[in-house]
Amino acid sequence: MKNEYTPPKVWVHNTDGGNKWANINRPVSGATHEQALPVGEHALQLYSLGTPNGQKVTILLEELLALGIKEAEYDAYLINIGEAEQFSSGFVGVNPNSKIPALVDKSGDDDVNVFESASILVHLAEKFGQFLPKEGAGRTQTFNWLFWAQGSAPFLGGGFGHFYAYADEKFEYPINRFAMEAKRQLDVLDKQLAQHTYVAGEEYSIADMAIWPWYGNLVLGKLYDAGEFLQVESYTHIMRWATMIAEREGVQRGRLVNRSFGEEWEQVPERHSAADIDAVLKLKP
Ligand SMILES: N[C@@H](CCC(=O)N[C@@H](CS)C(=O)NCC(=O)O)C(=O)O
Numbered sequence: 266m267k268n269e270y271t272p273p274k275v276w277v278h279n280t281d282g283g284n285k286w287a288n289i290n291r292p293v294s295g296a297t298h299e300q301a302l303p304v305g306e307h308a309l310q311l312y313s314l315g316t317p318n319g320q321k322v323t324i325l326l327e328e329l330l331a332l333g334i335k336e337a338e339y340d341a342y343l344i345n346i347g348e349a350e351q352f353s354s355g356f357v358g359v360n361p362n363s364k365i366p367a368l369v370d371k372s373g374d375d376d377v378n379v380f381e382s383a384s385i386l387v388h389l390a391e392k393f394g395q396f397l398p399k400e401g402a403g404r405t406q407t408f409n410w411l412f413w414a415q416g417s418a419p420f421l422g423g424g425f426g427h428f429y430a431y432a433d434e435k436f437e438y439p440i441n442r443f444a445m446e447a448k449r450q451l452d453v454l455d456k457q458l459a460q461h462t463y464v465a466g467e468e469y470s471i472a473d474m475a476i477w478p479w480y481g482n483l484v485l486g487k488l489y490d491a492g493e494f495l496q497v498e499s500y501t502h503i504m505r506w507a508t509m510i511a512e513r514e515g516v517q518r519g520r521l522v523n524r525s526f527g528e529e530w531e532q533v534p535e536r537h538s539a540a541d542i543d544a545v546l547k548l549k550p
Pocket residue numbers: 289290316317318319346351363364365366380381382383415
């Protein structure tokens with residue numbers, strides 16, 4: 266394929282020609298404006314959006330609440346990344362990396378800021394003693410797959426999803442490269458799920474909660490509309506697992522939180538109590 270672009274000697278930030286998603290980023294970090302974050306009444310304050318990375322955390326919180334753990338009650342505020350809200354001074358104060366999800370745990374003497382979705386999952390799983398084995402091979406296996414998700418999903422989202430679904434122009438080279446990697450990852454996961462009920466073994470864990478929002482949503486046709494292109498039906502073990510996880514009440518509730526897109530019955534932009542989700546689920550056809 267002919268390369269039409271010759272990189273200049275020094276890269277220059279060019280905002281022409283990008284789409285909405287290309288243009289929200291800058292080559293520097295830090296706040297662009299002064300704006301404090303809202304704070305609710307619960308010990309856990311979540312600042313997020315219902316993308317796959319955001320869903321990981323709200324699924325875990327709803328699973329903890331489903332177990333009857335009242336200390337897992339949380340306020341979830343919407344951070345609209347399309348409107349640059351991740352660059353407010355308040356958000357940057359919690360997460361210097363300006364990406365959702367971010368959590369403030371106010372349960373102790375000092376507030377604890379937690380960012381990176383996997384760090385939030387581990388923080389909450391350890392705090393409440395759930396969904397992460399306390400020791401041994403099961404704990405390591407859970408971490409293996411949790412970190413697999415953190416390392417792999419950016420190729421699915423930032424790579425395949427960006428070029429296949431979001432980029433205004435479709436380029437063969439990056440779509441080919443990232444489709445191949447997405448299918449390789451799906452094959453890795455399919456083979457693991459051929460041997461085990463859940464991703465990290467026979468127990469449901471934070472590894473499933475990290476992986477389902479990306480790879481589960483993808484095979485169930487809820488991400489990028491790429492099912493036919495990637496032939497997702499052929500990953501029968503992922504399909505079995507994705508369908509089983511989708512039936513969990515905690516997952517059905519958690520995936521709606523901080524969602525401001527999709528069907529009306531799927532949107533719970535802010536959550537302060539169970540009633541916020543109940544009210545929206547009543548609209549489900
Ligand atoms: N590795 C991070 C990735 C988080 C991430 O990429 N968040 C995206 C939304 S899914 C975001 O906030 N993007 C805003 C931006 O890039 O400015 C995590 O797992 O928490």
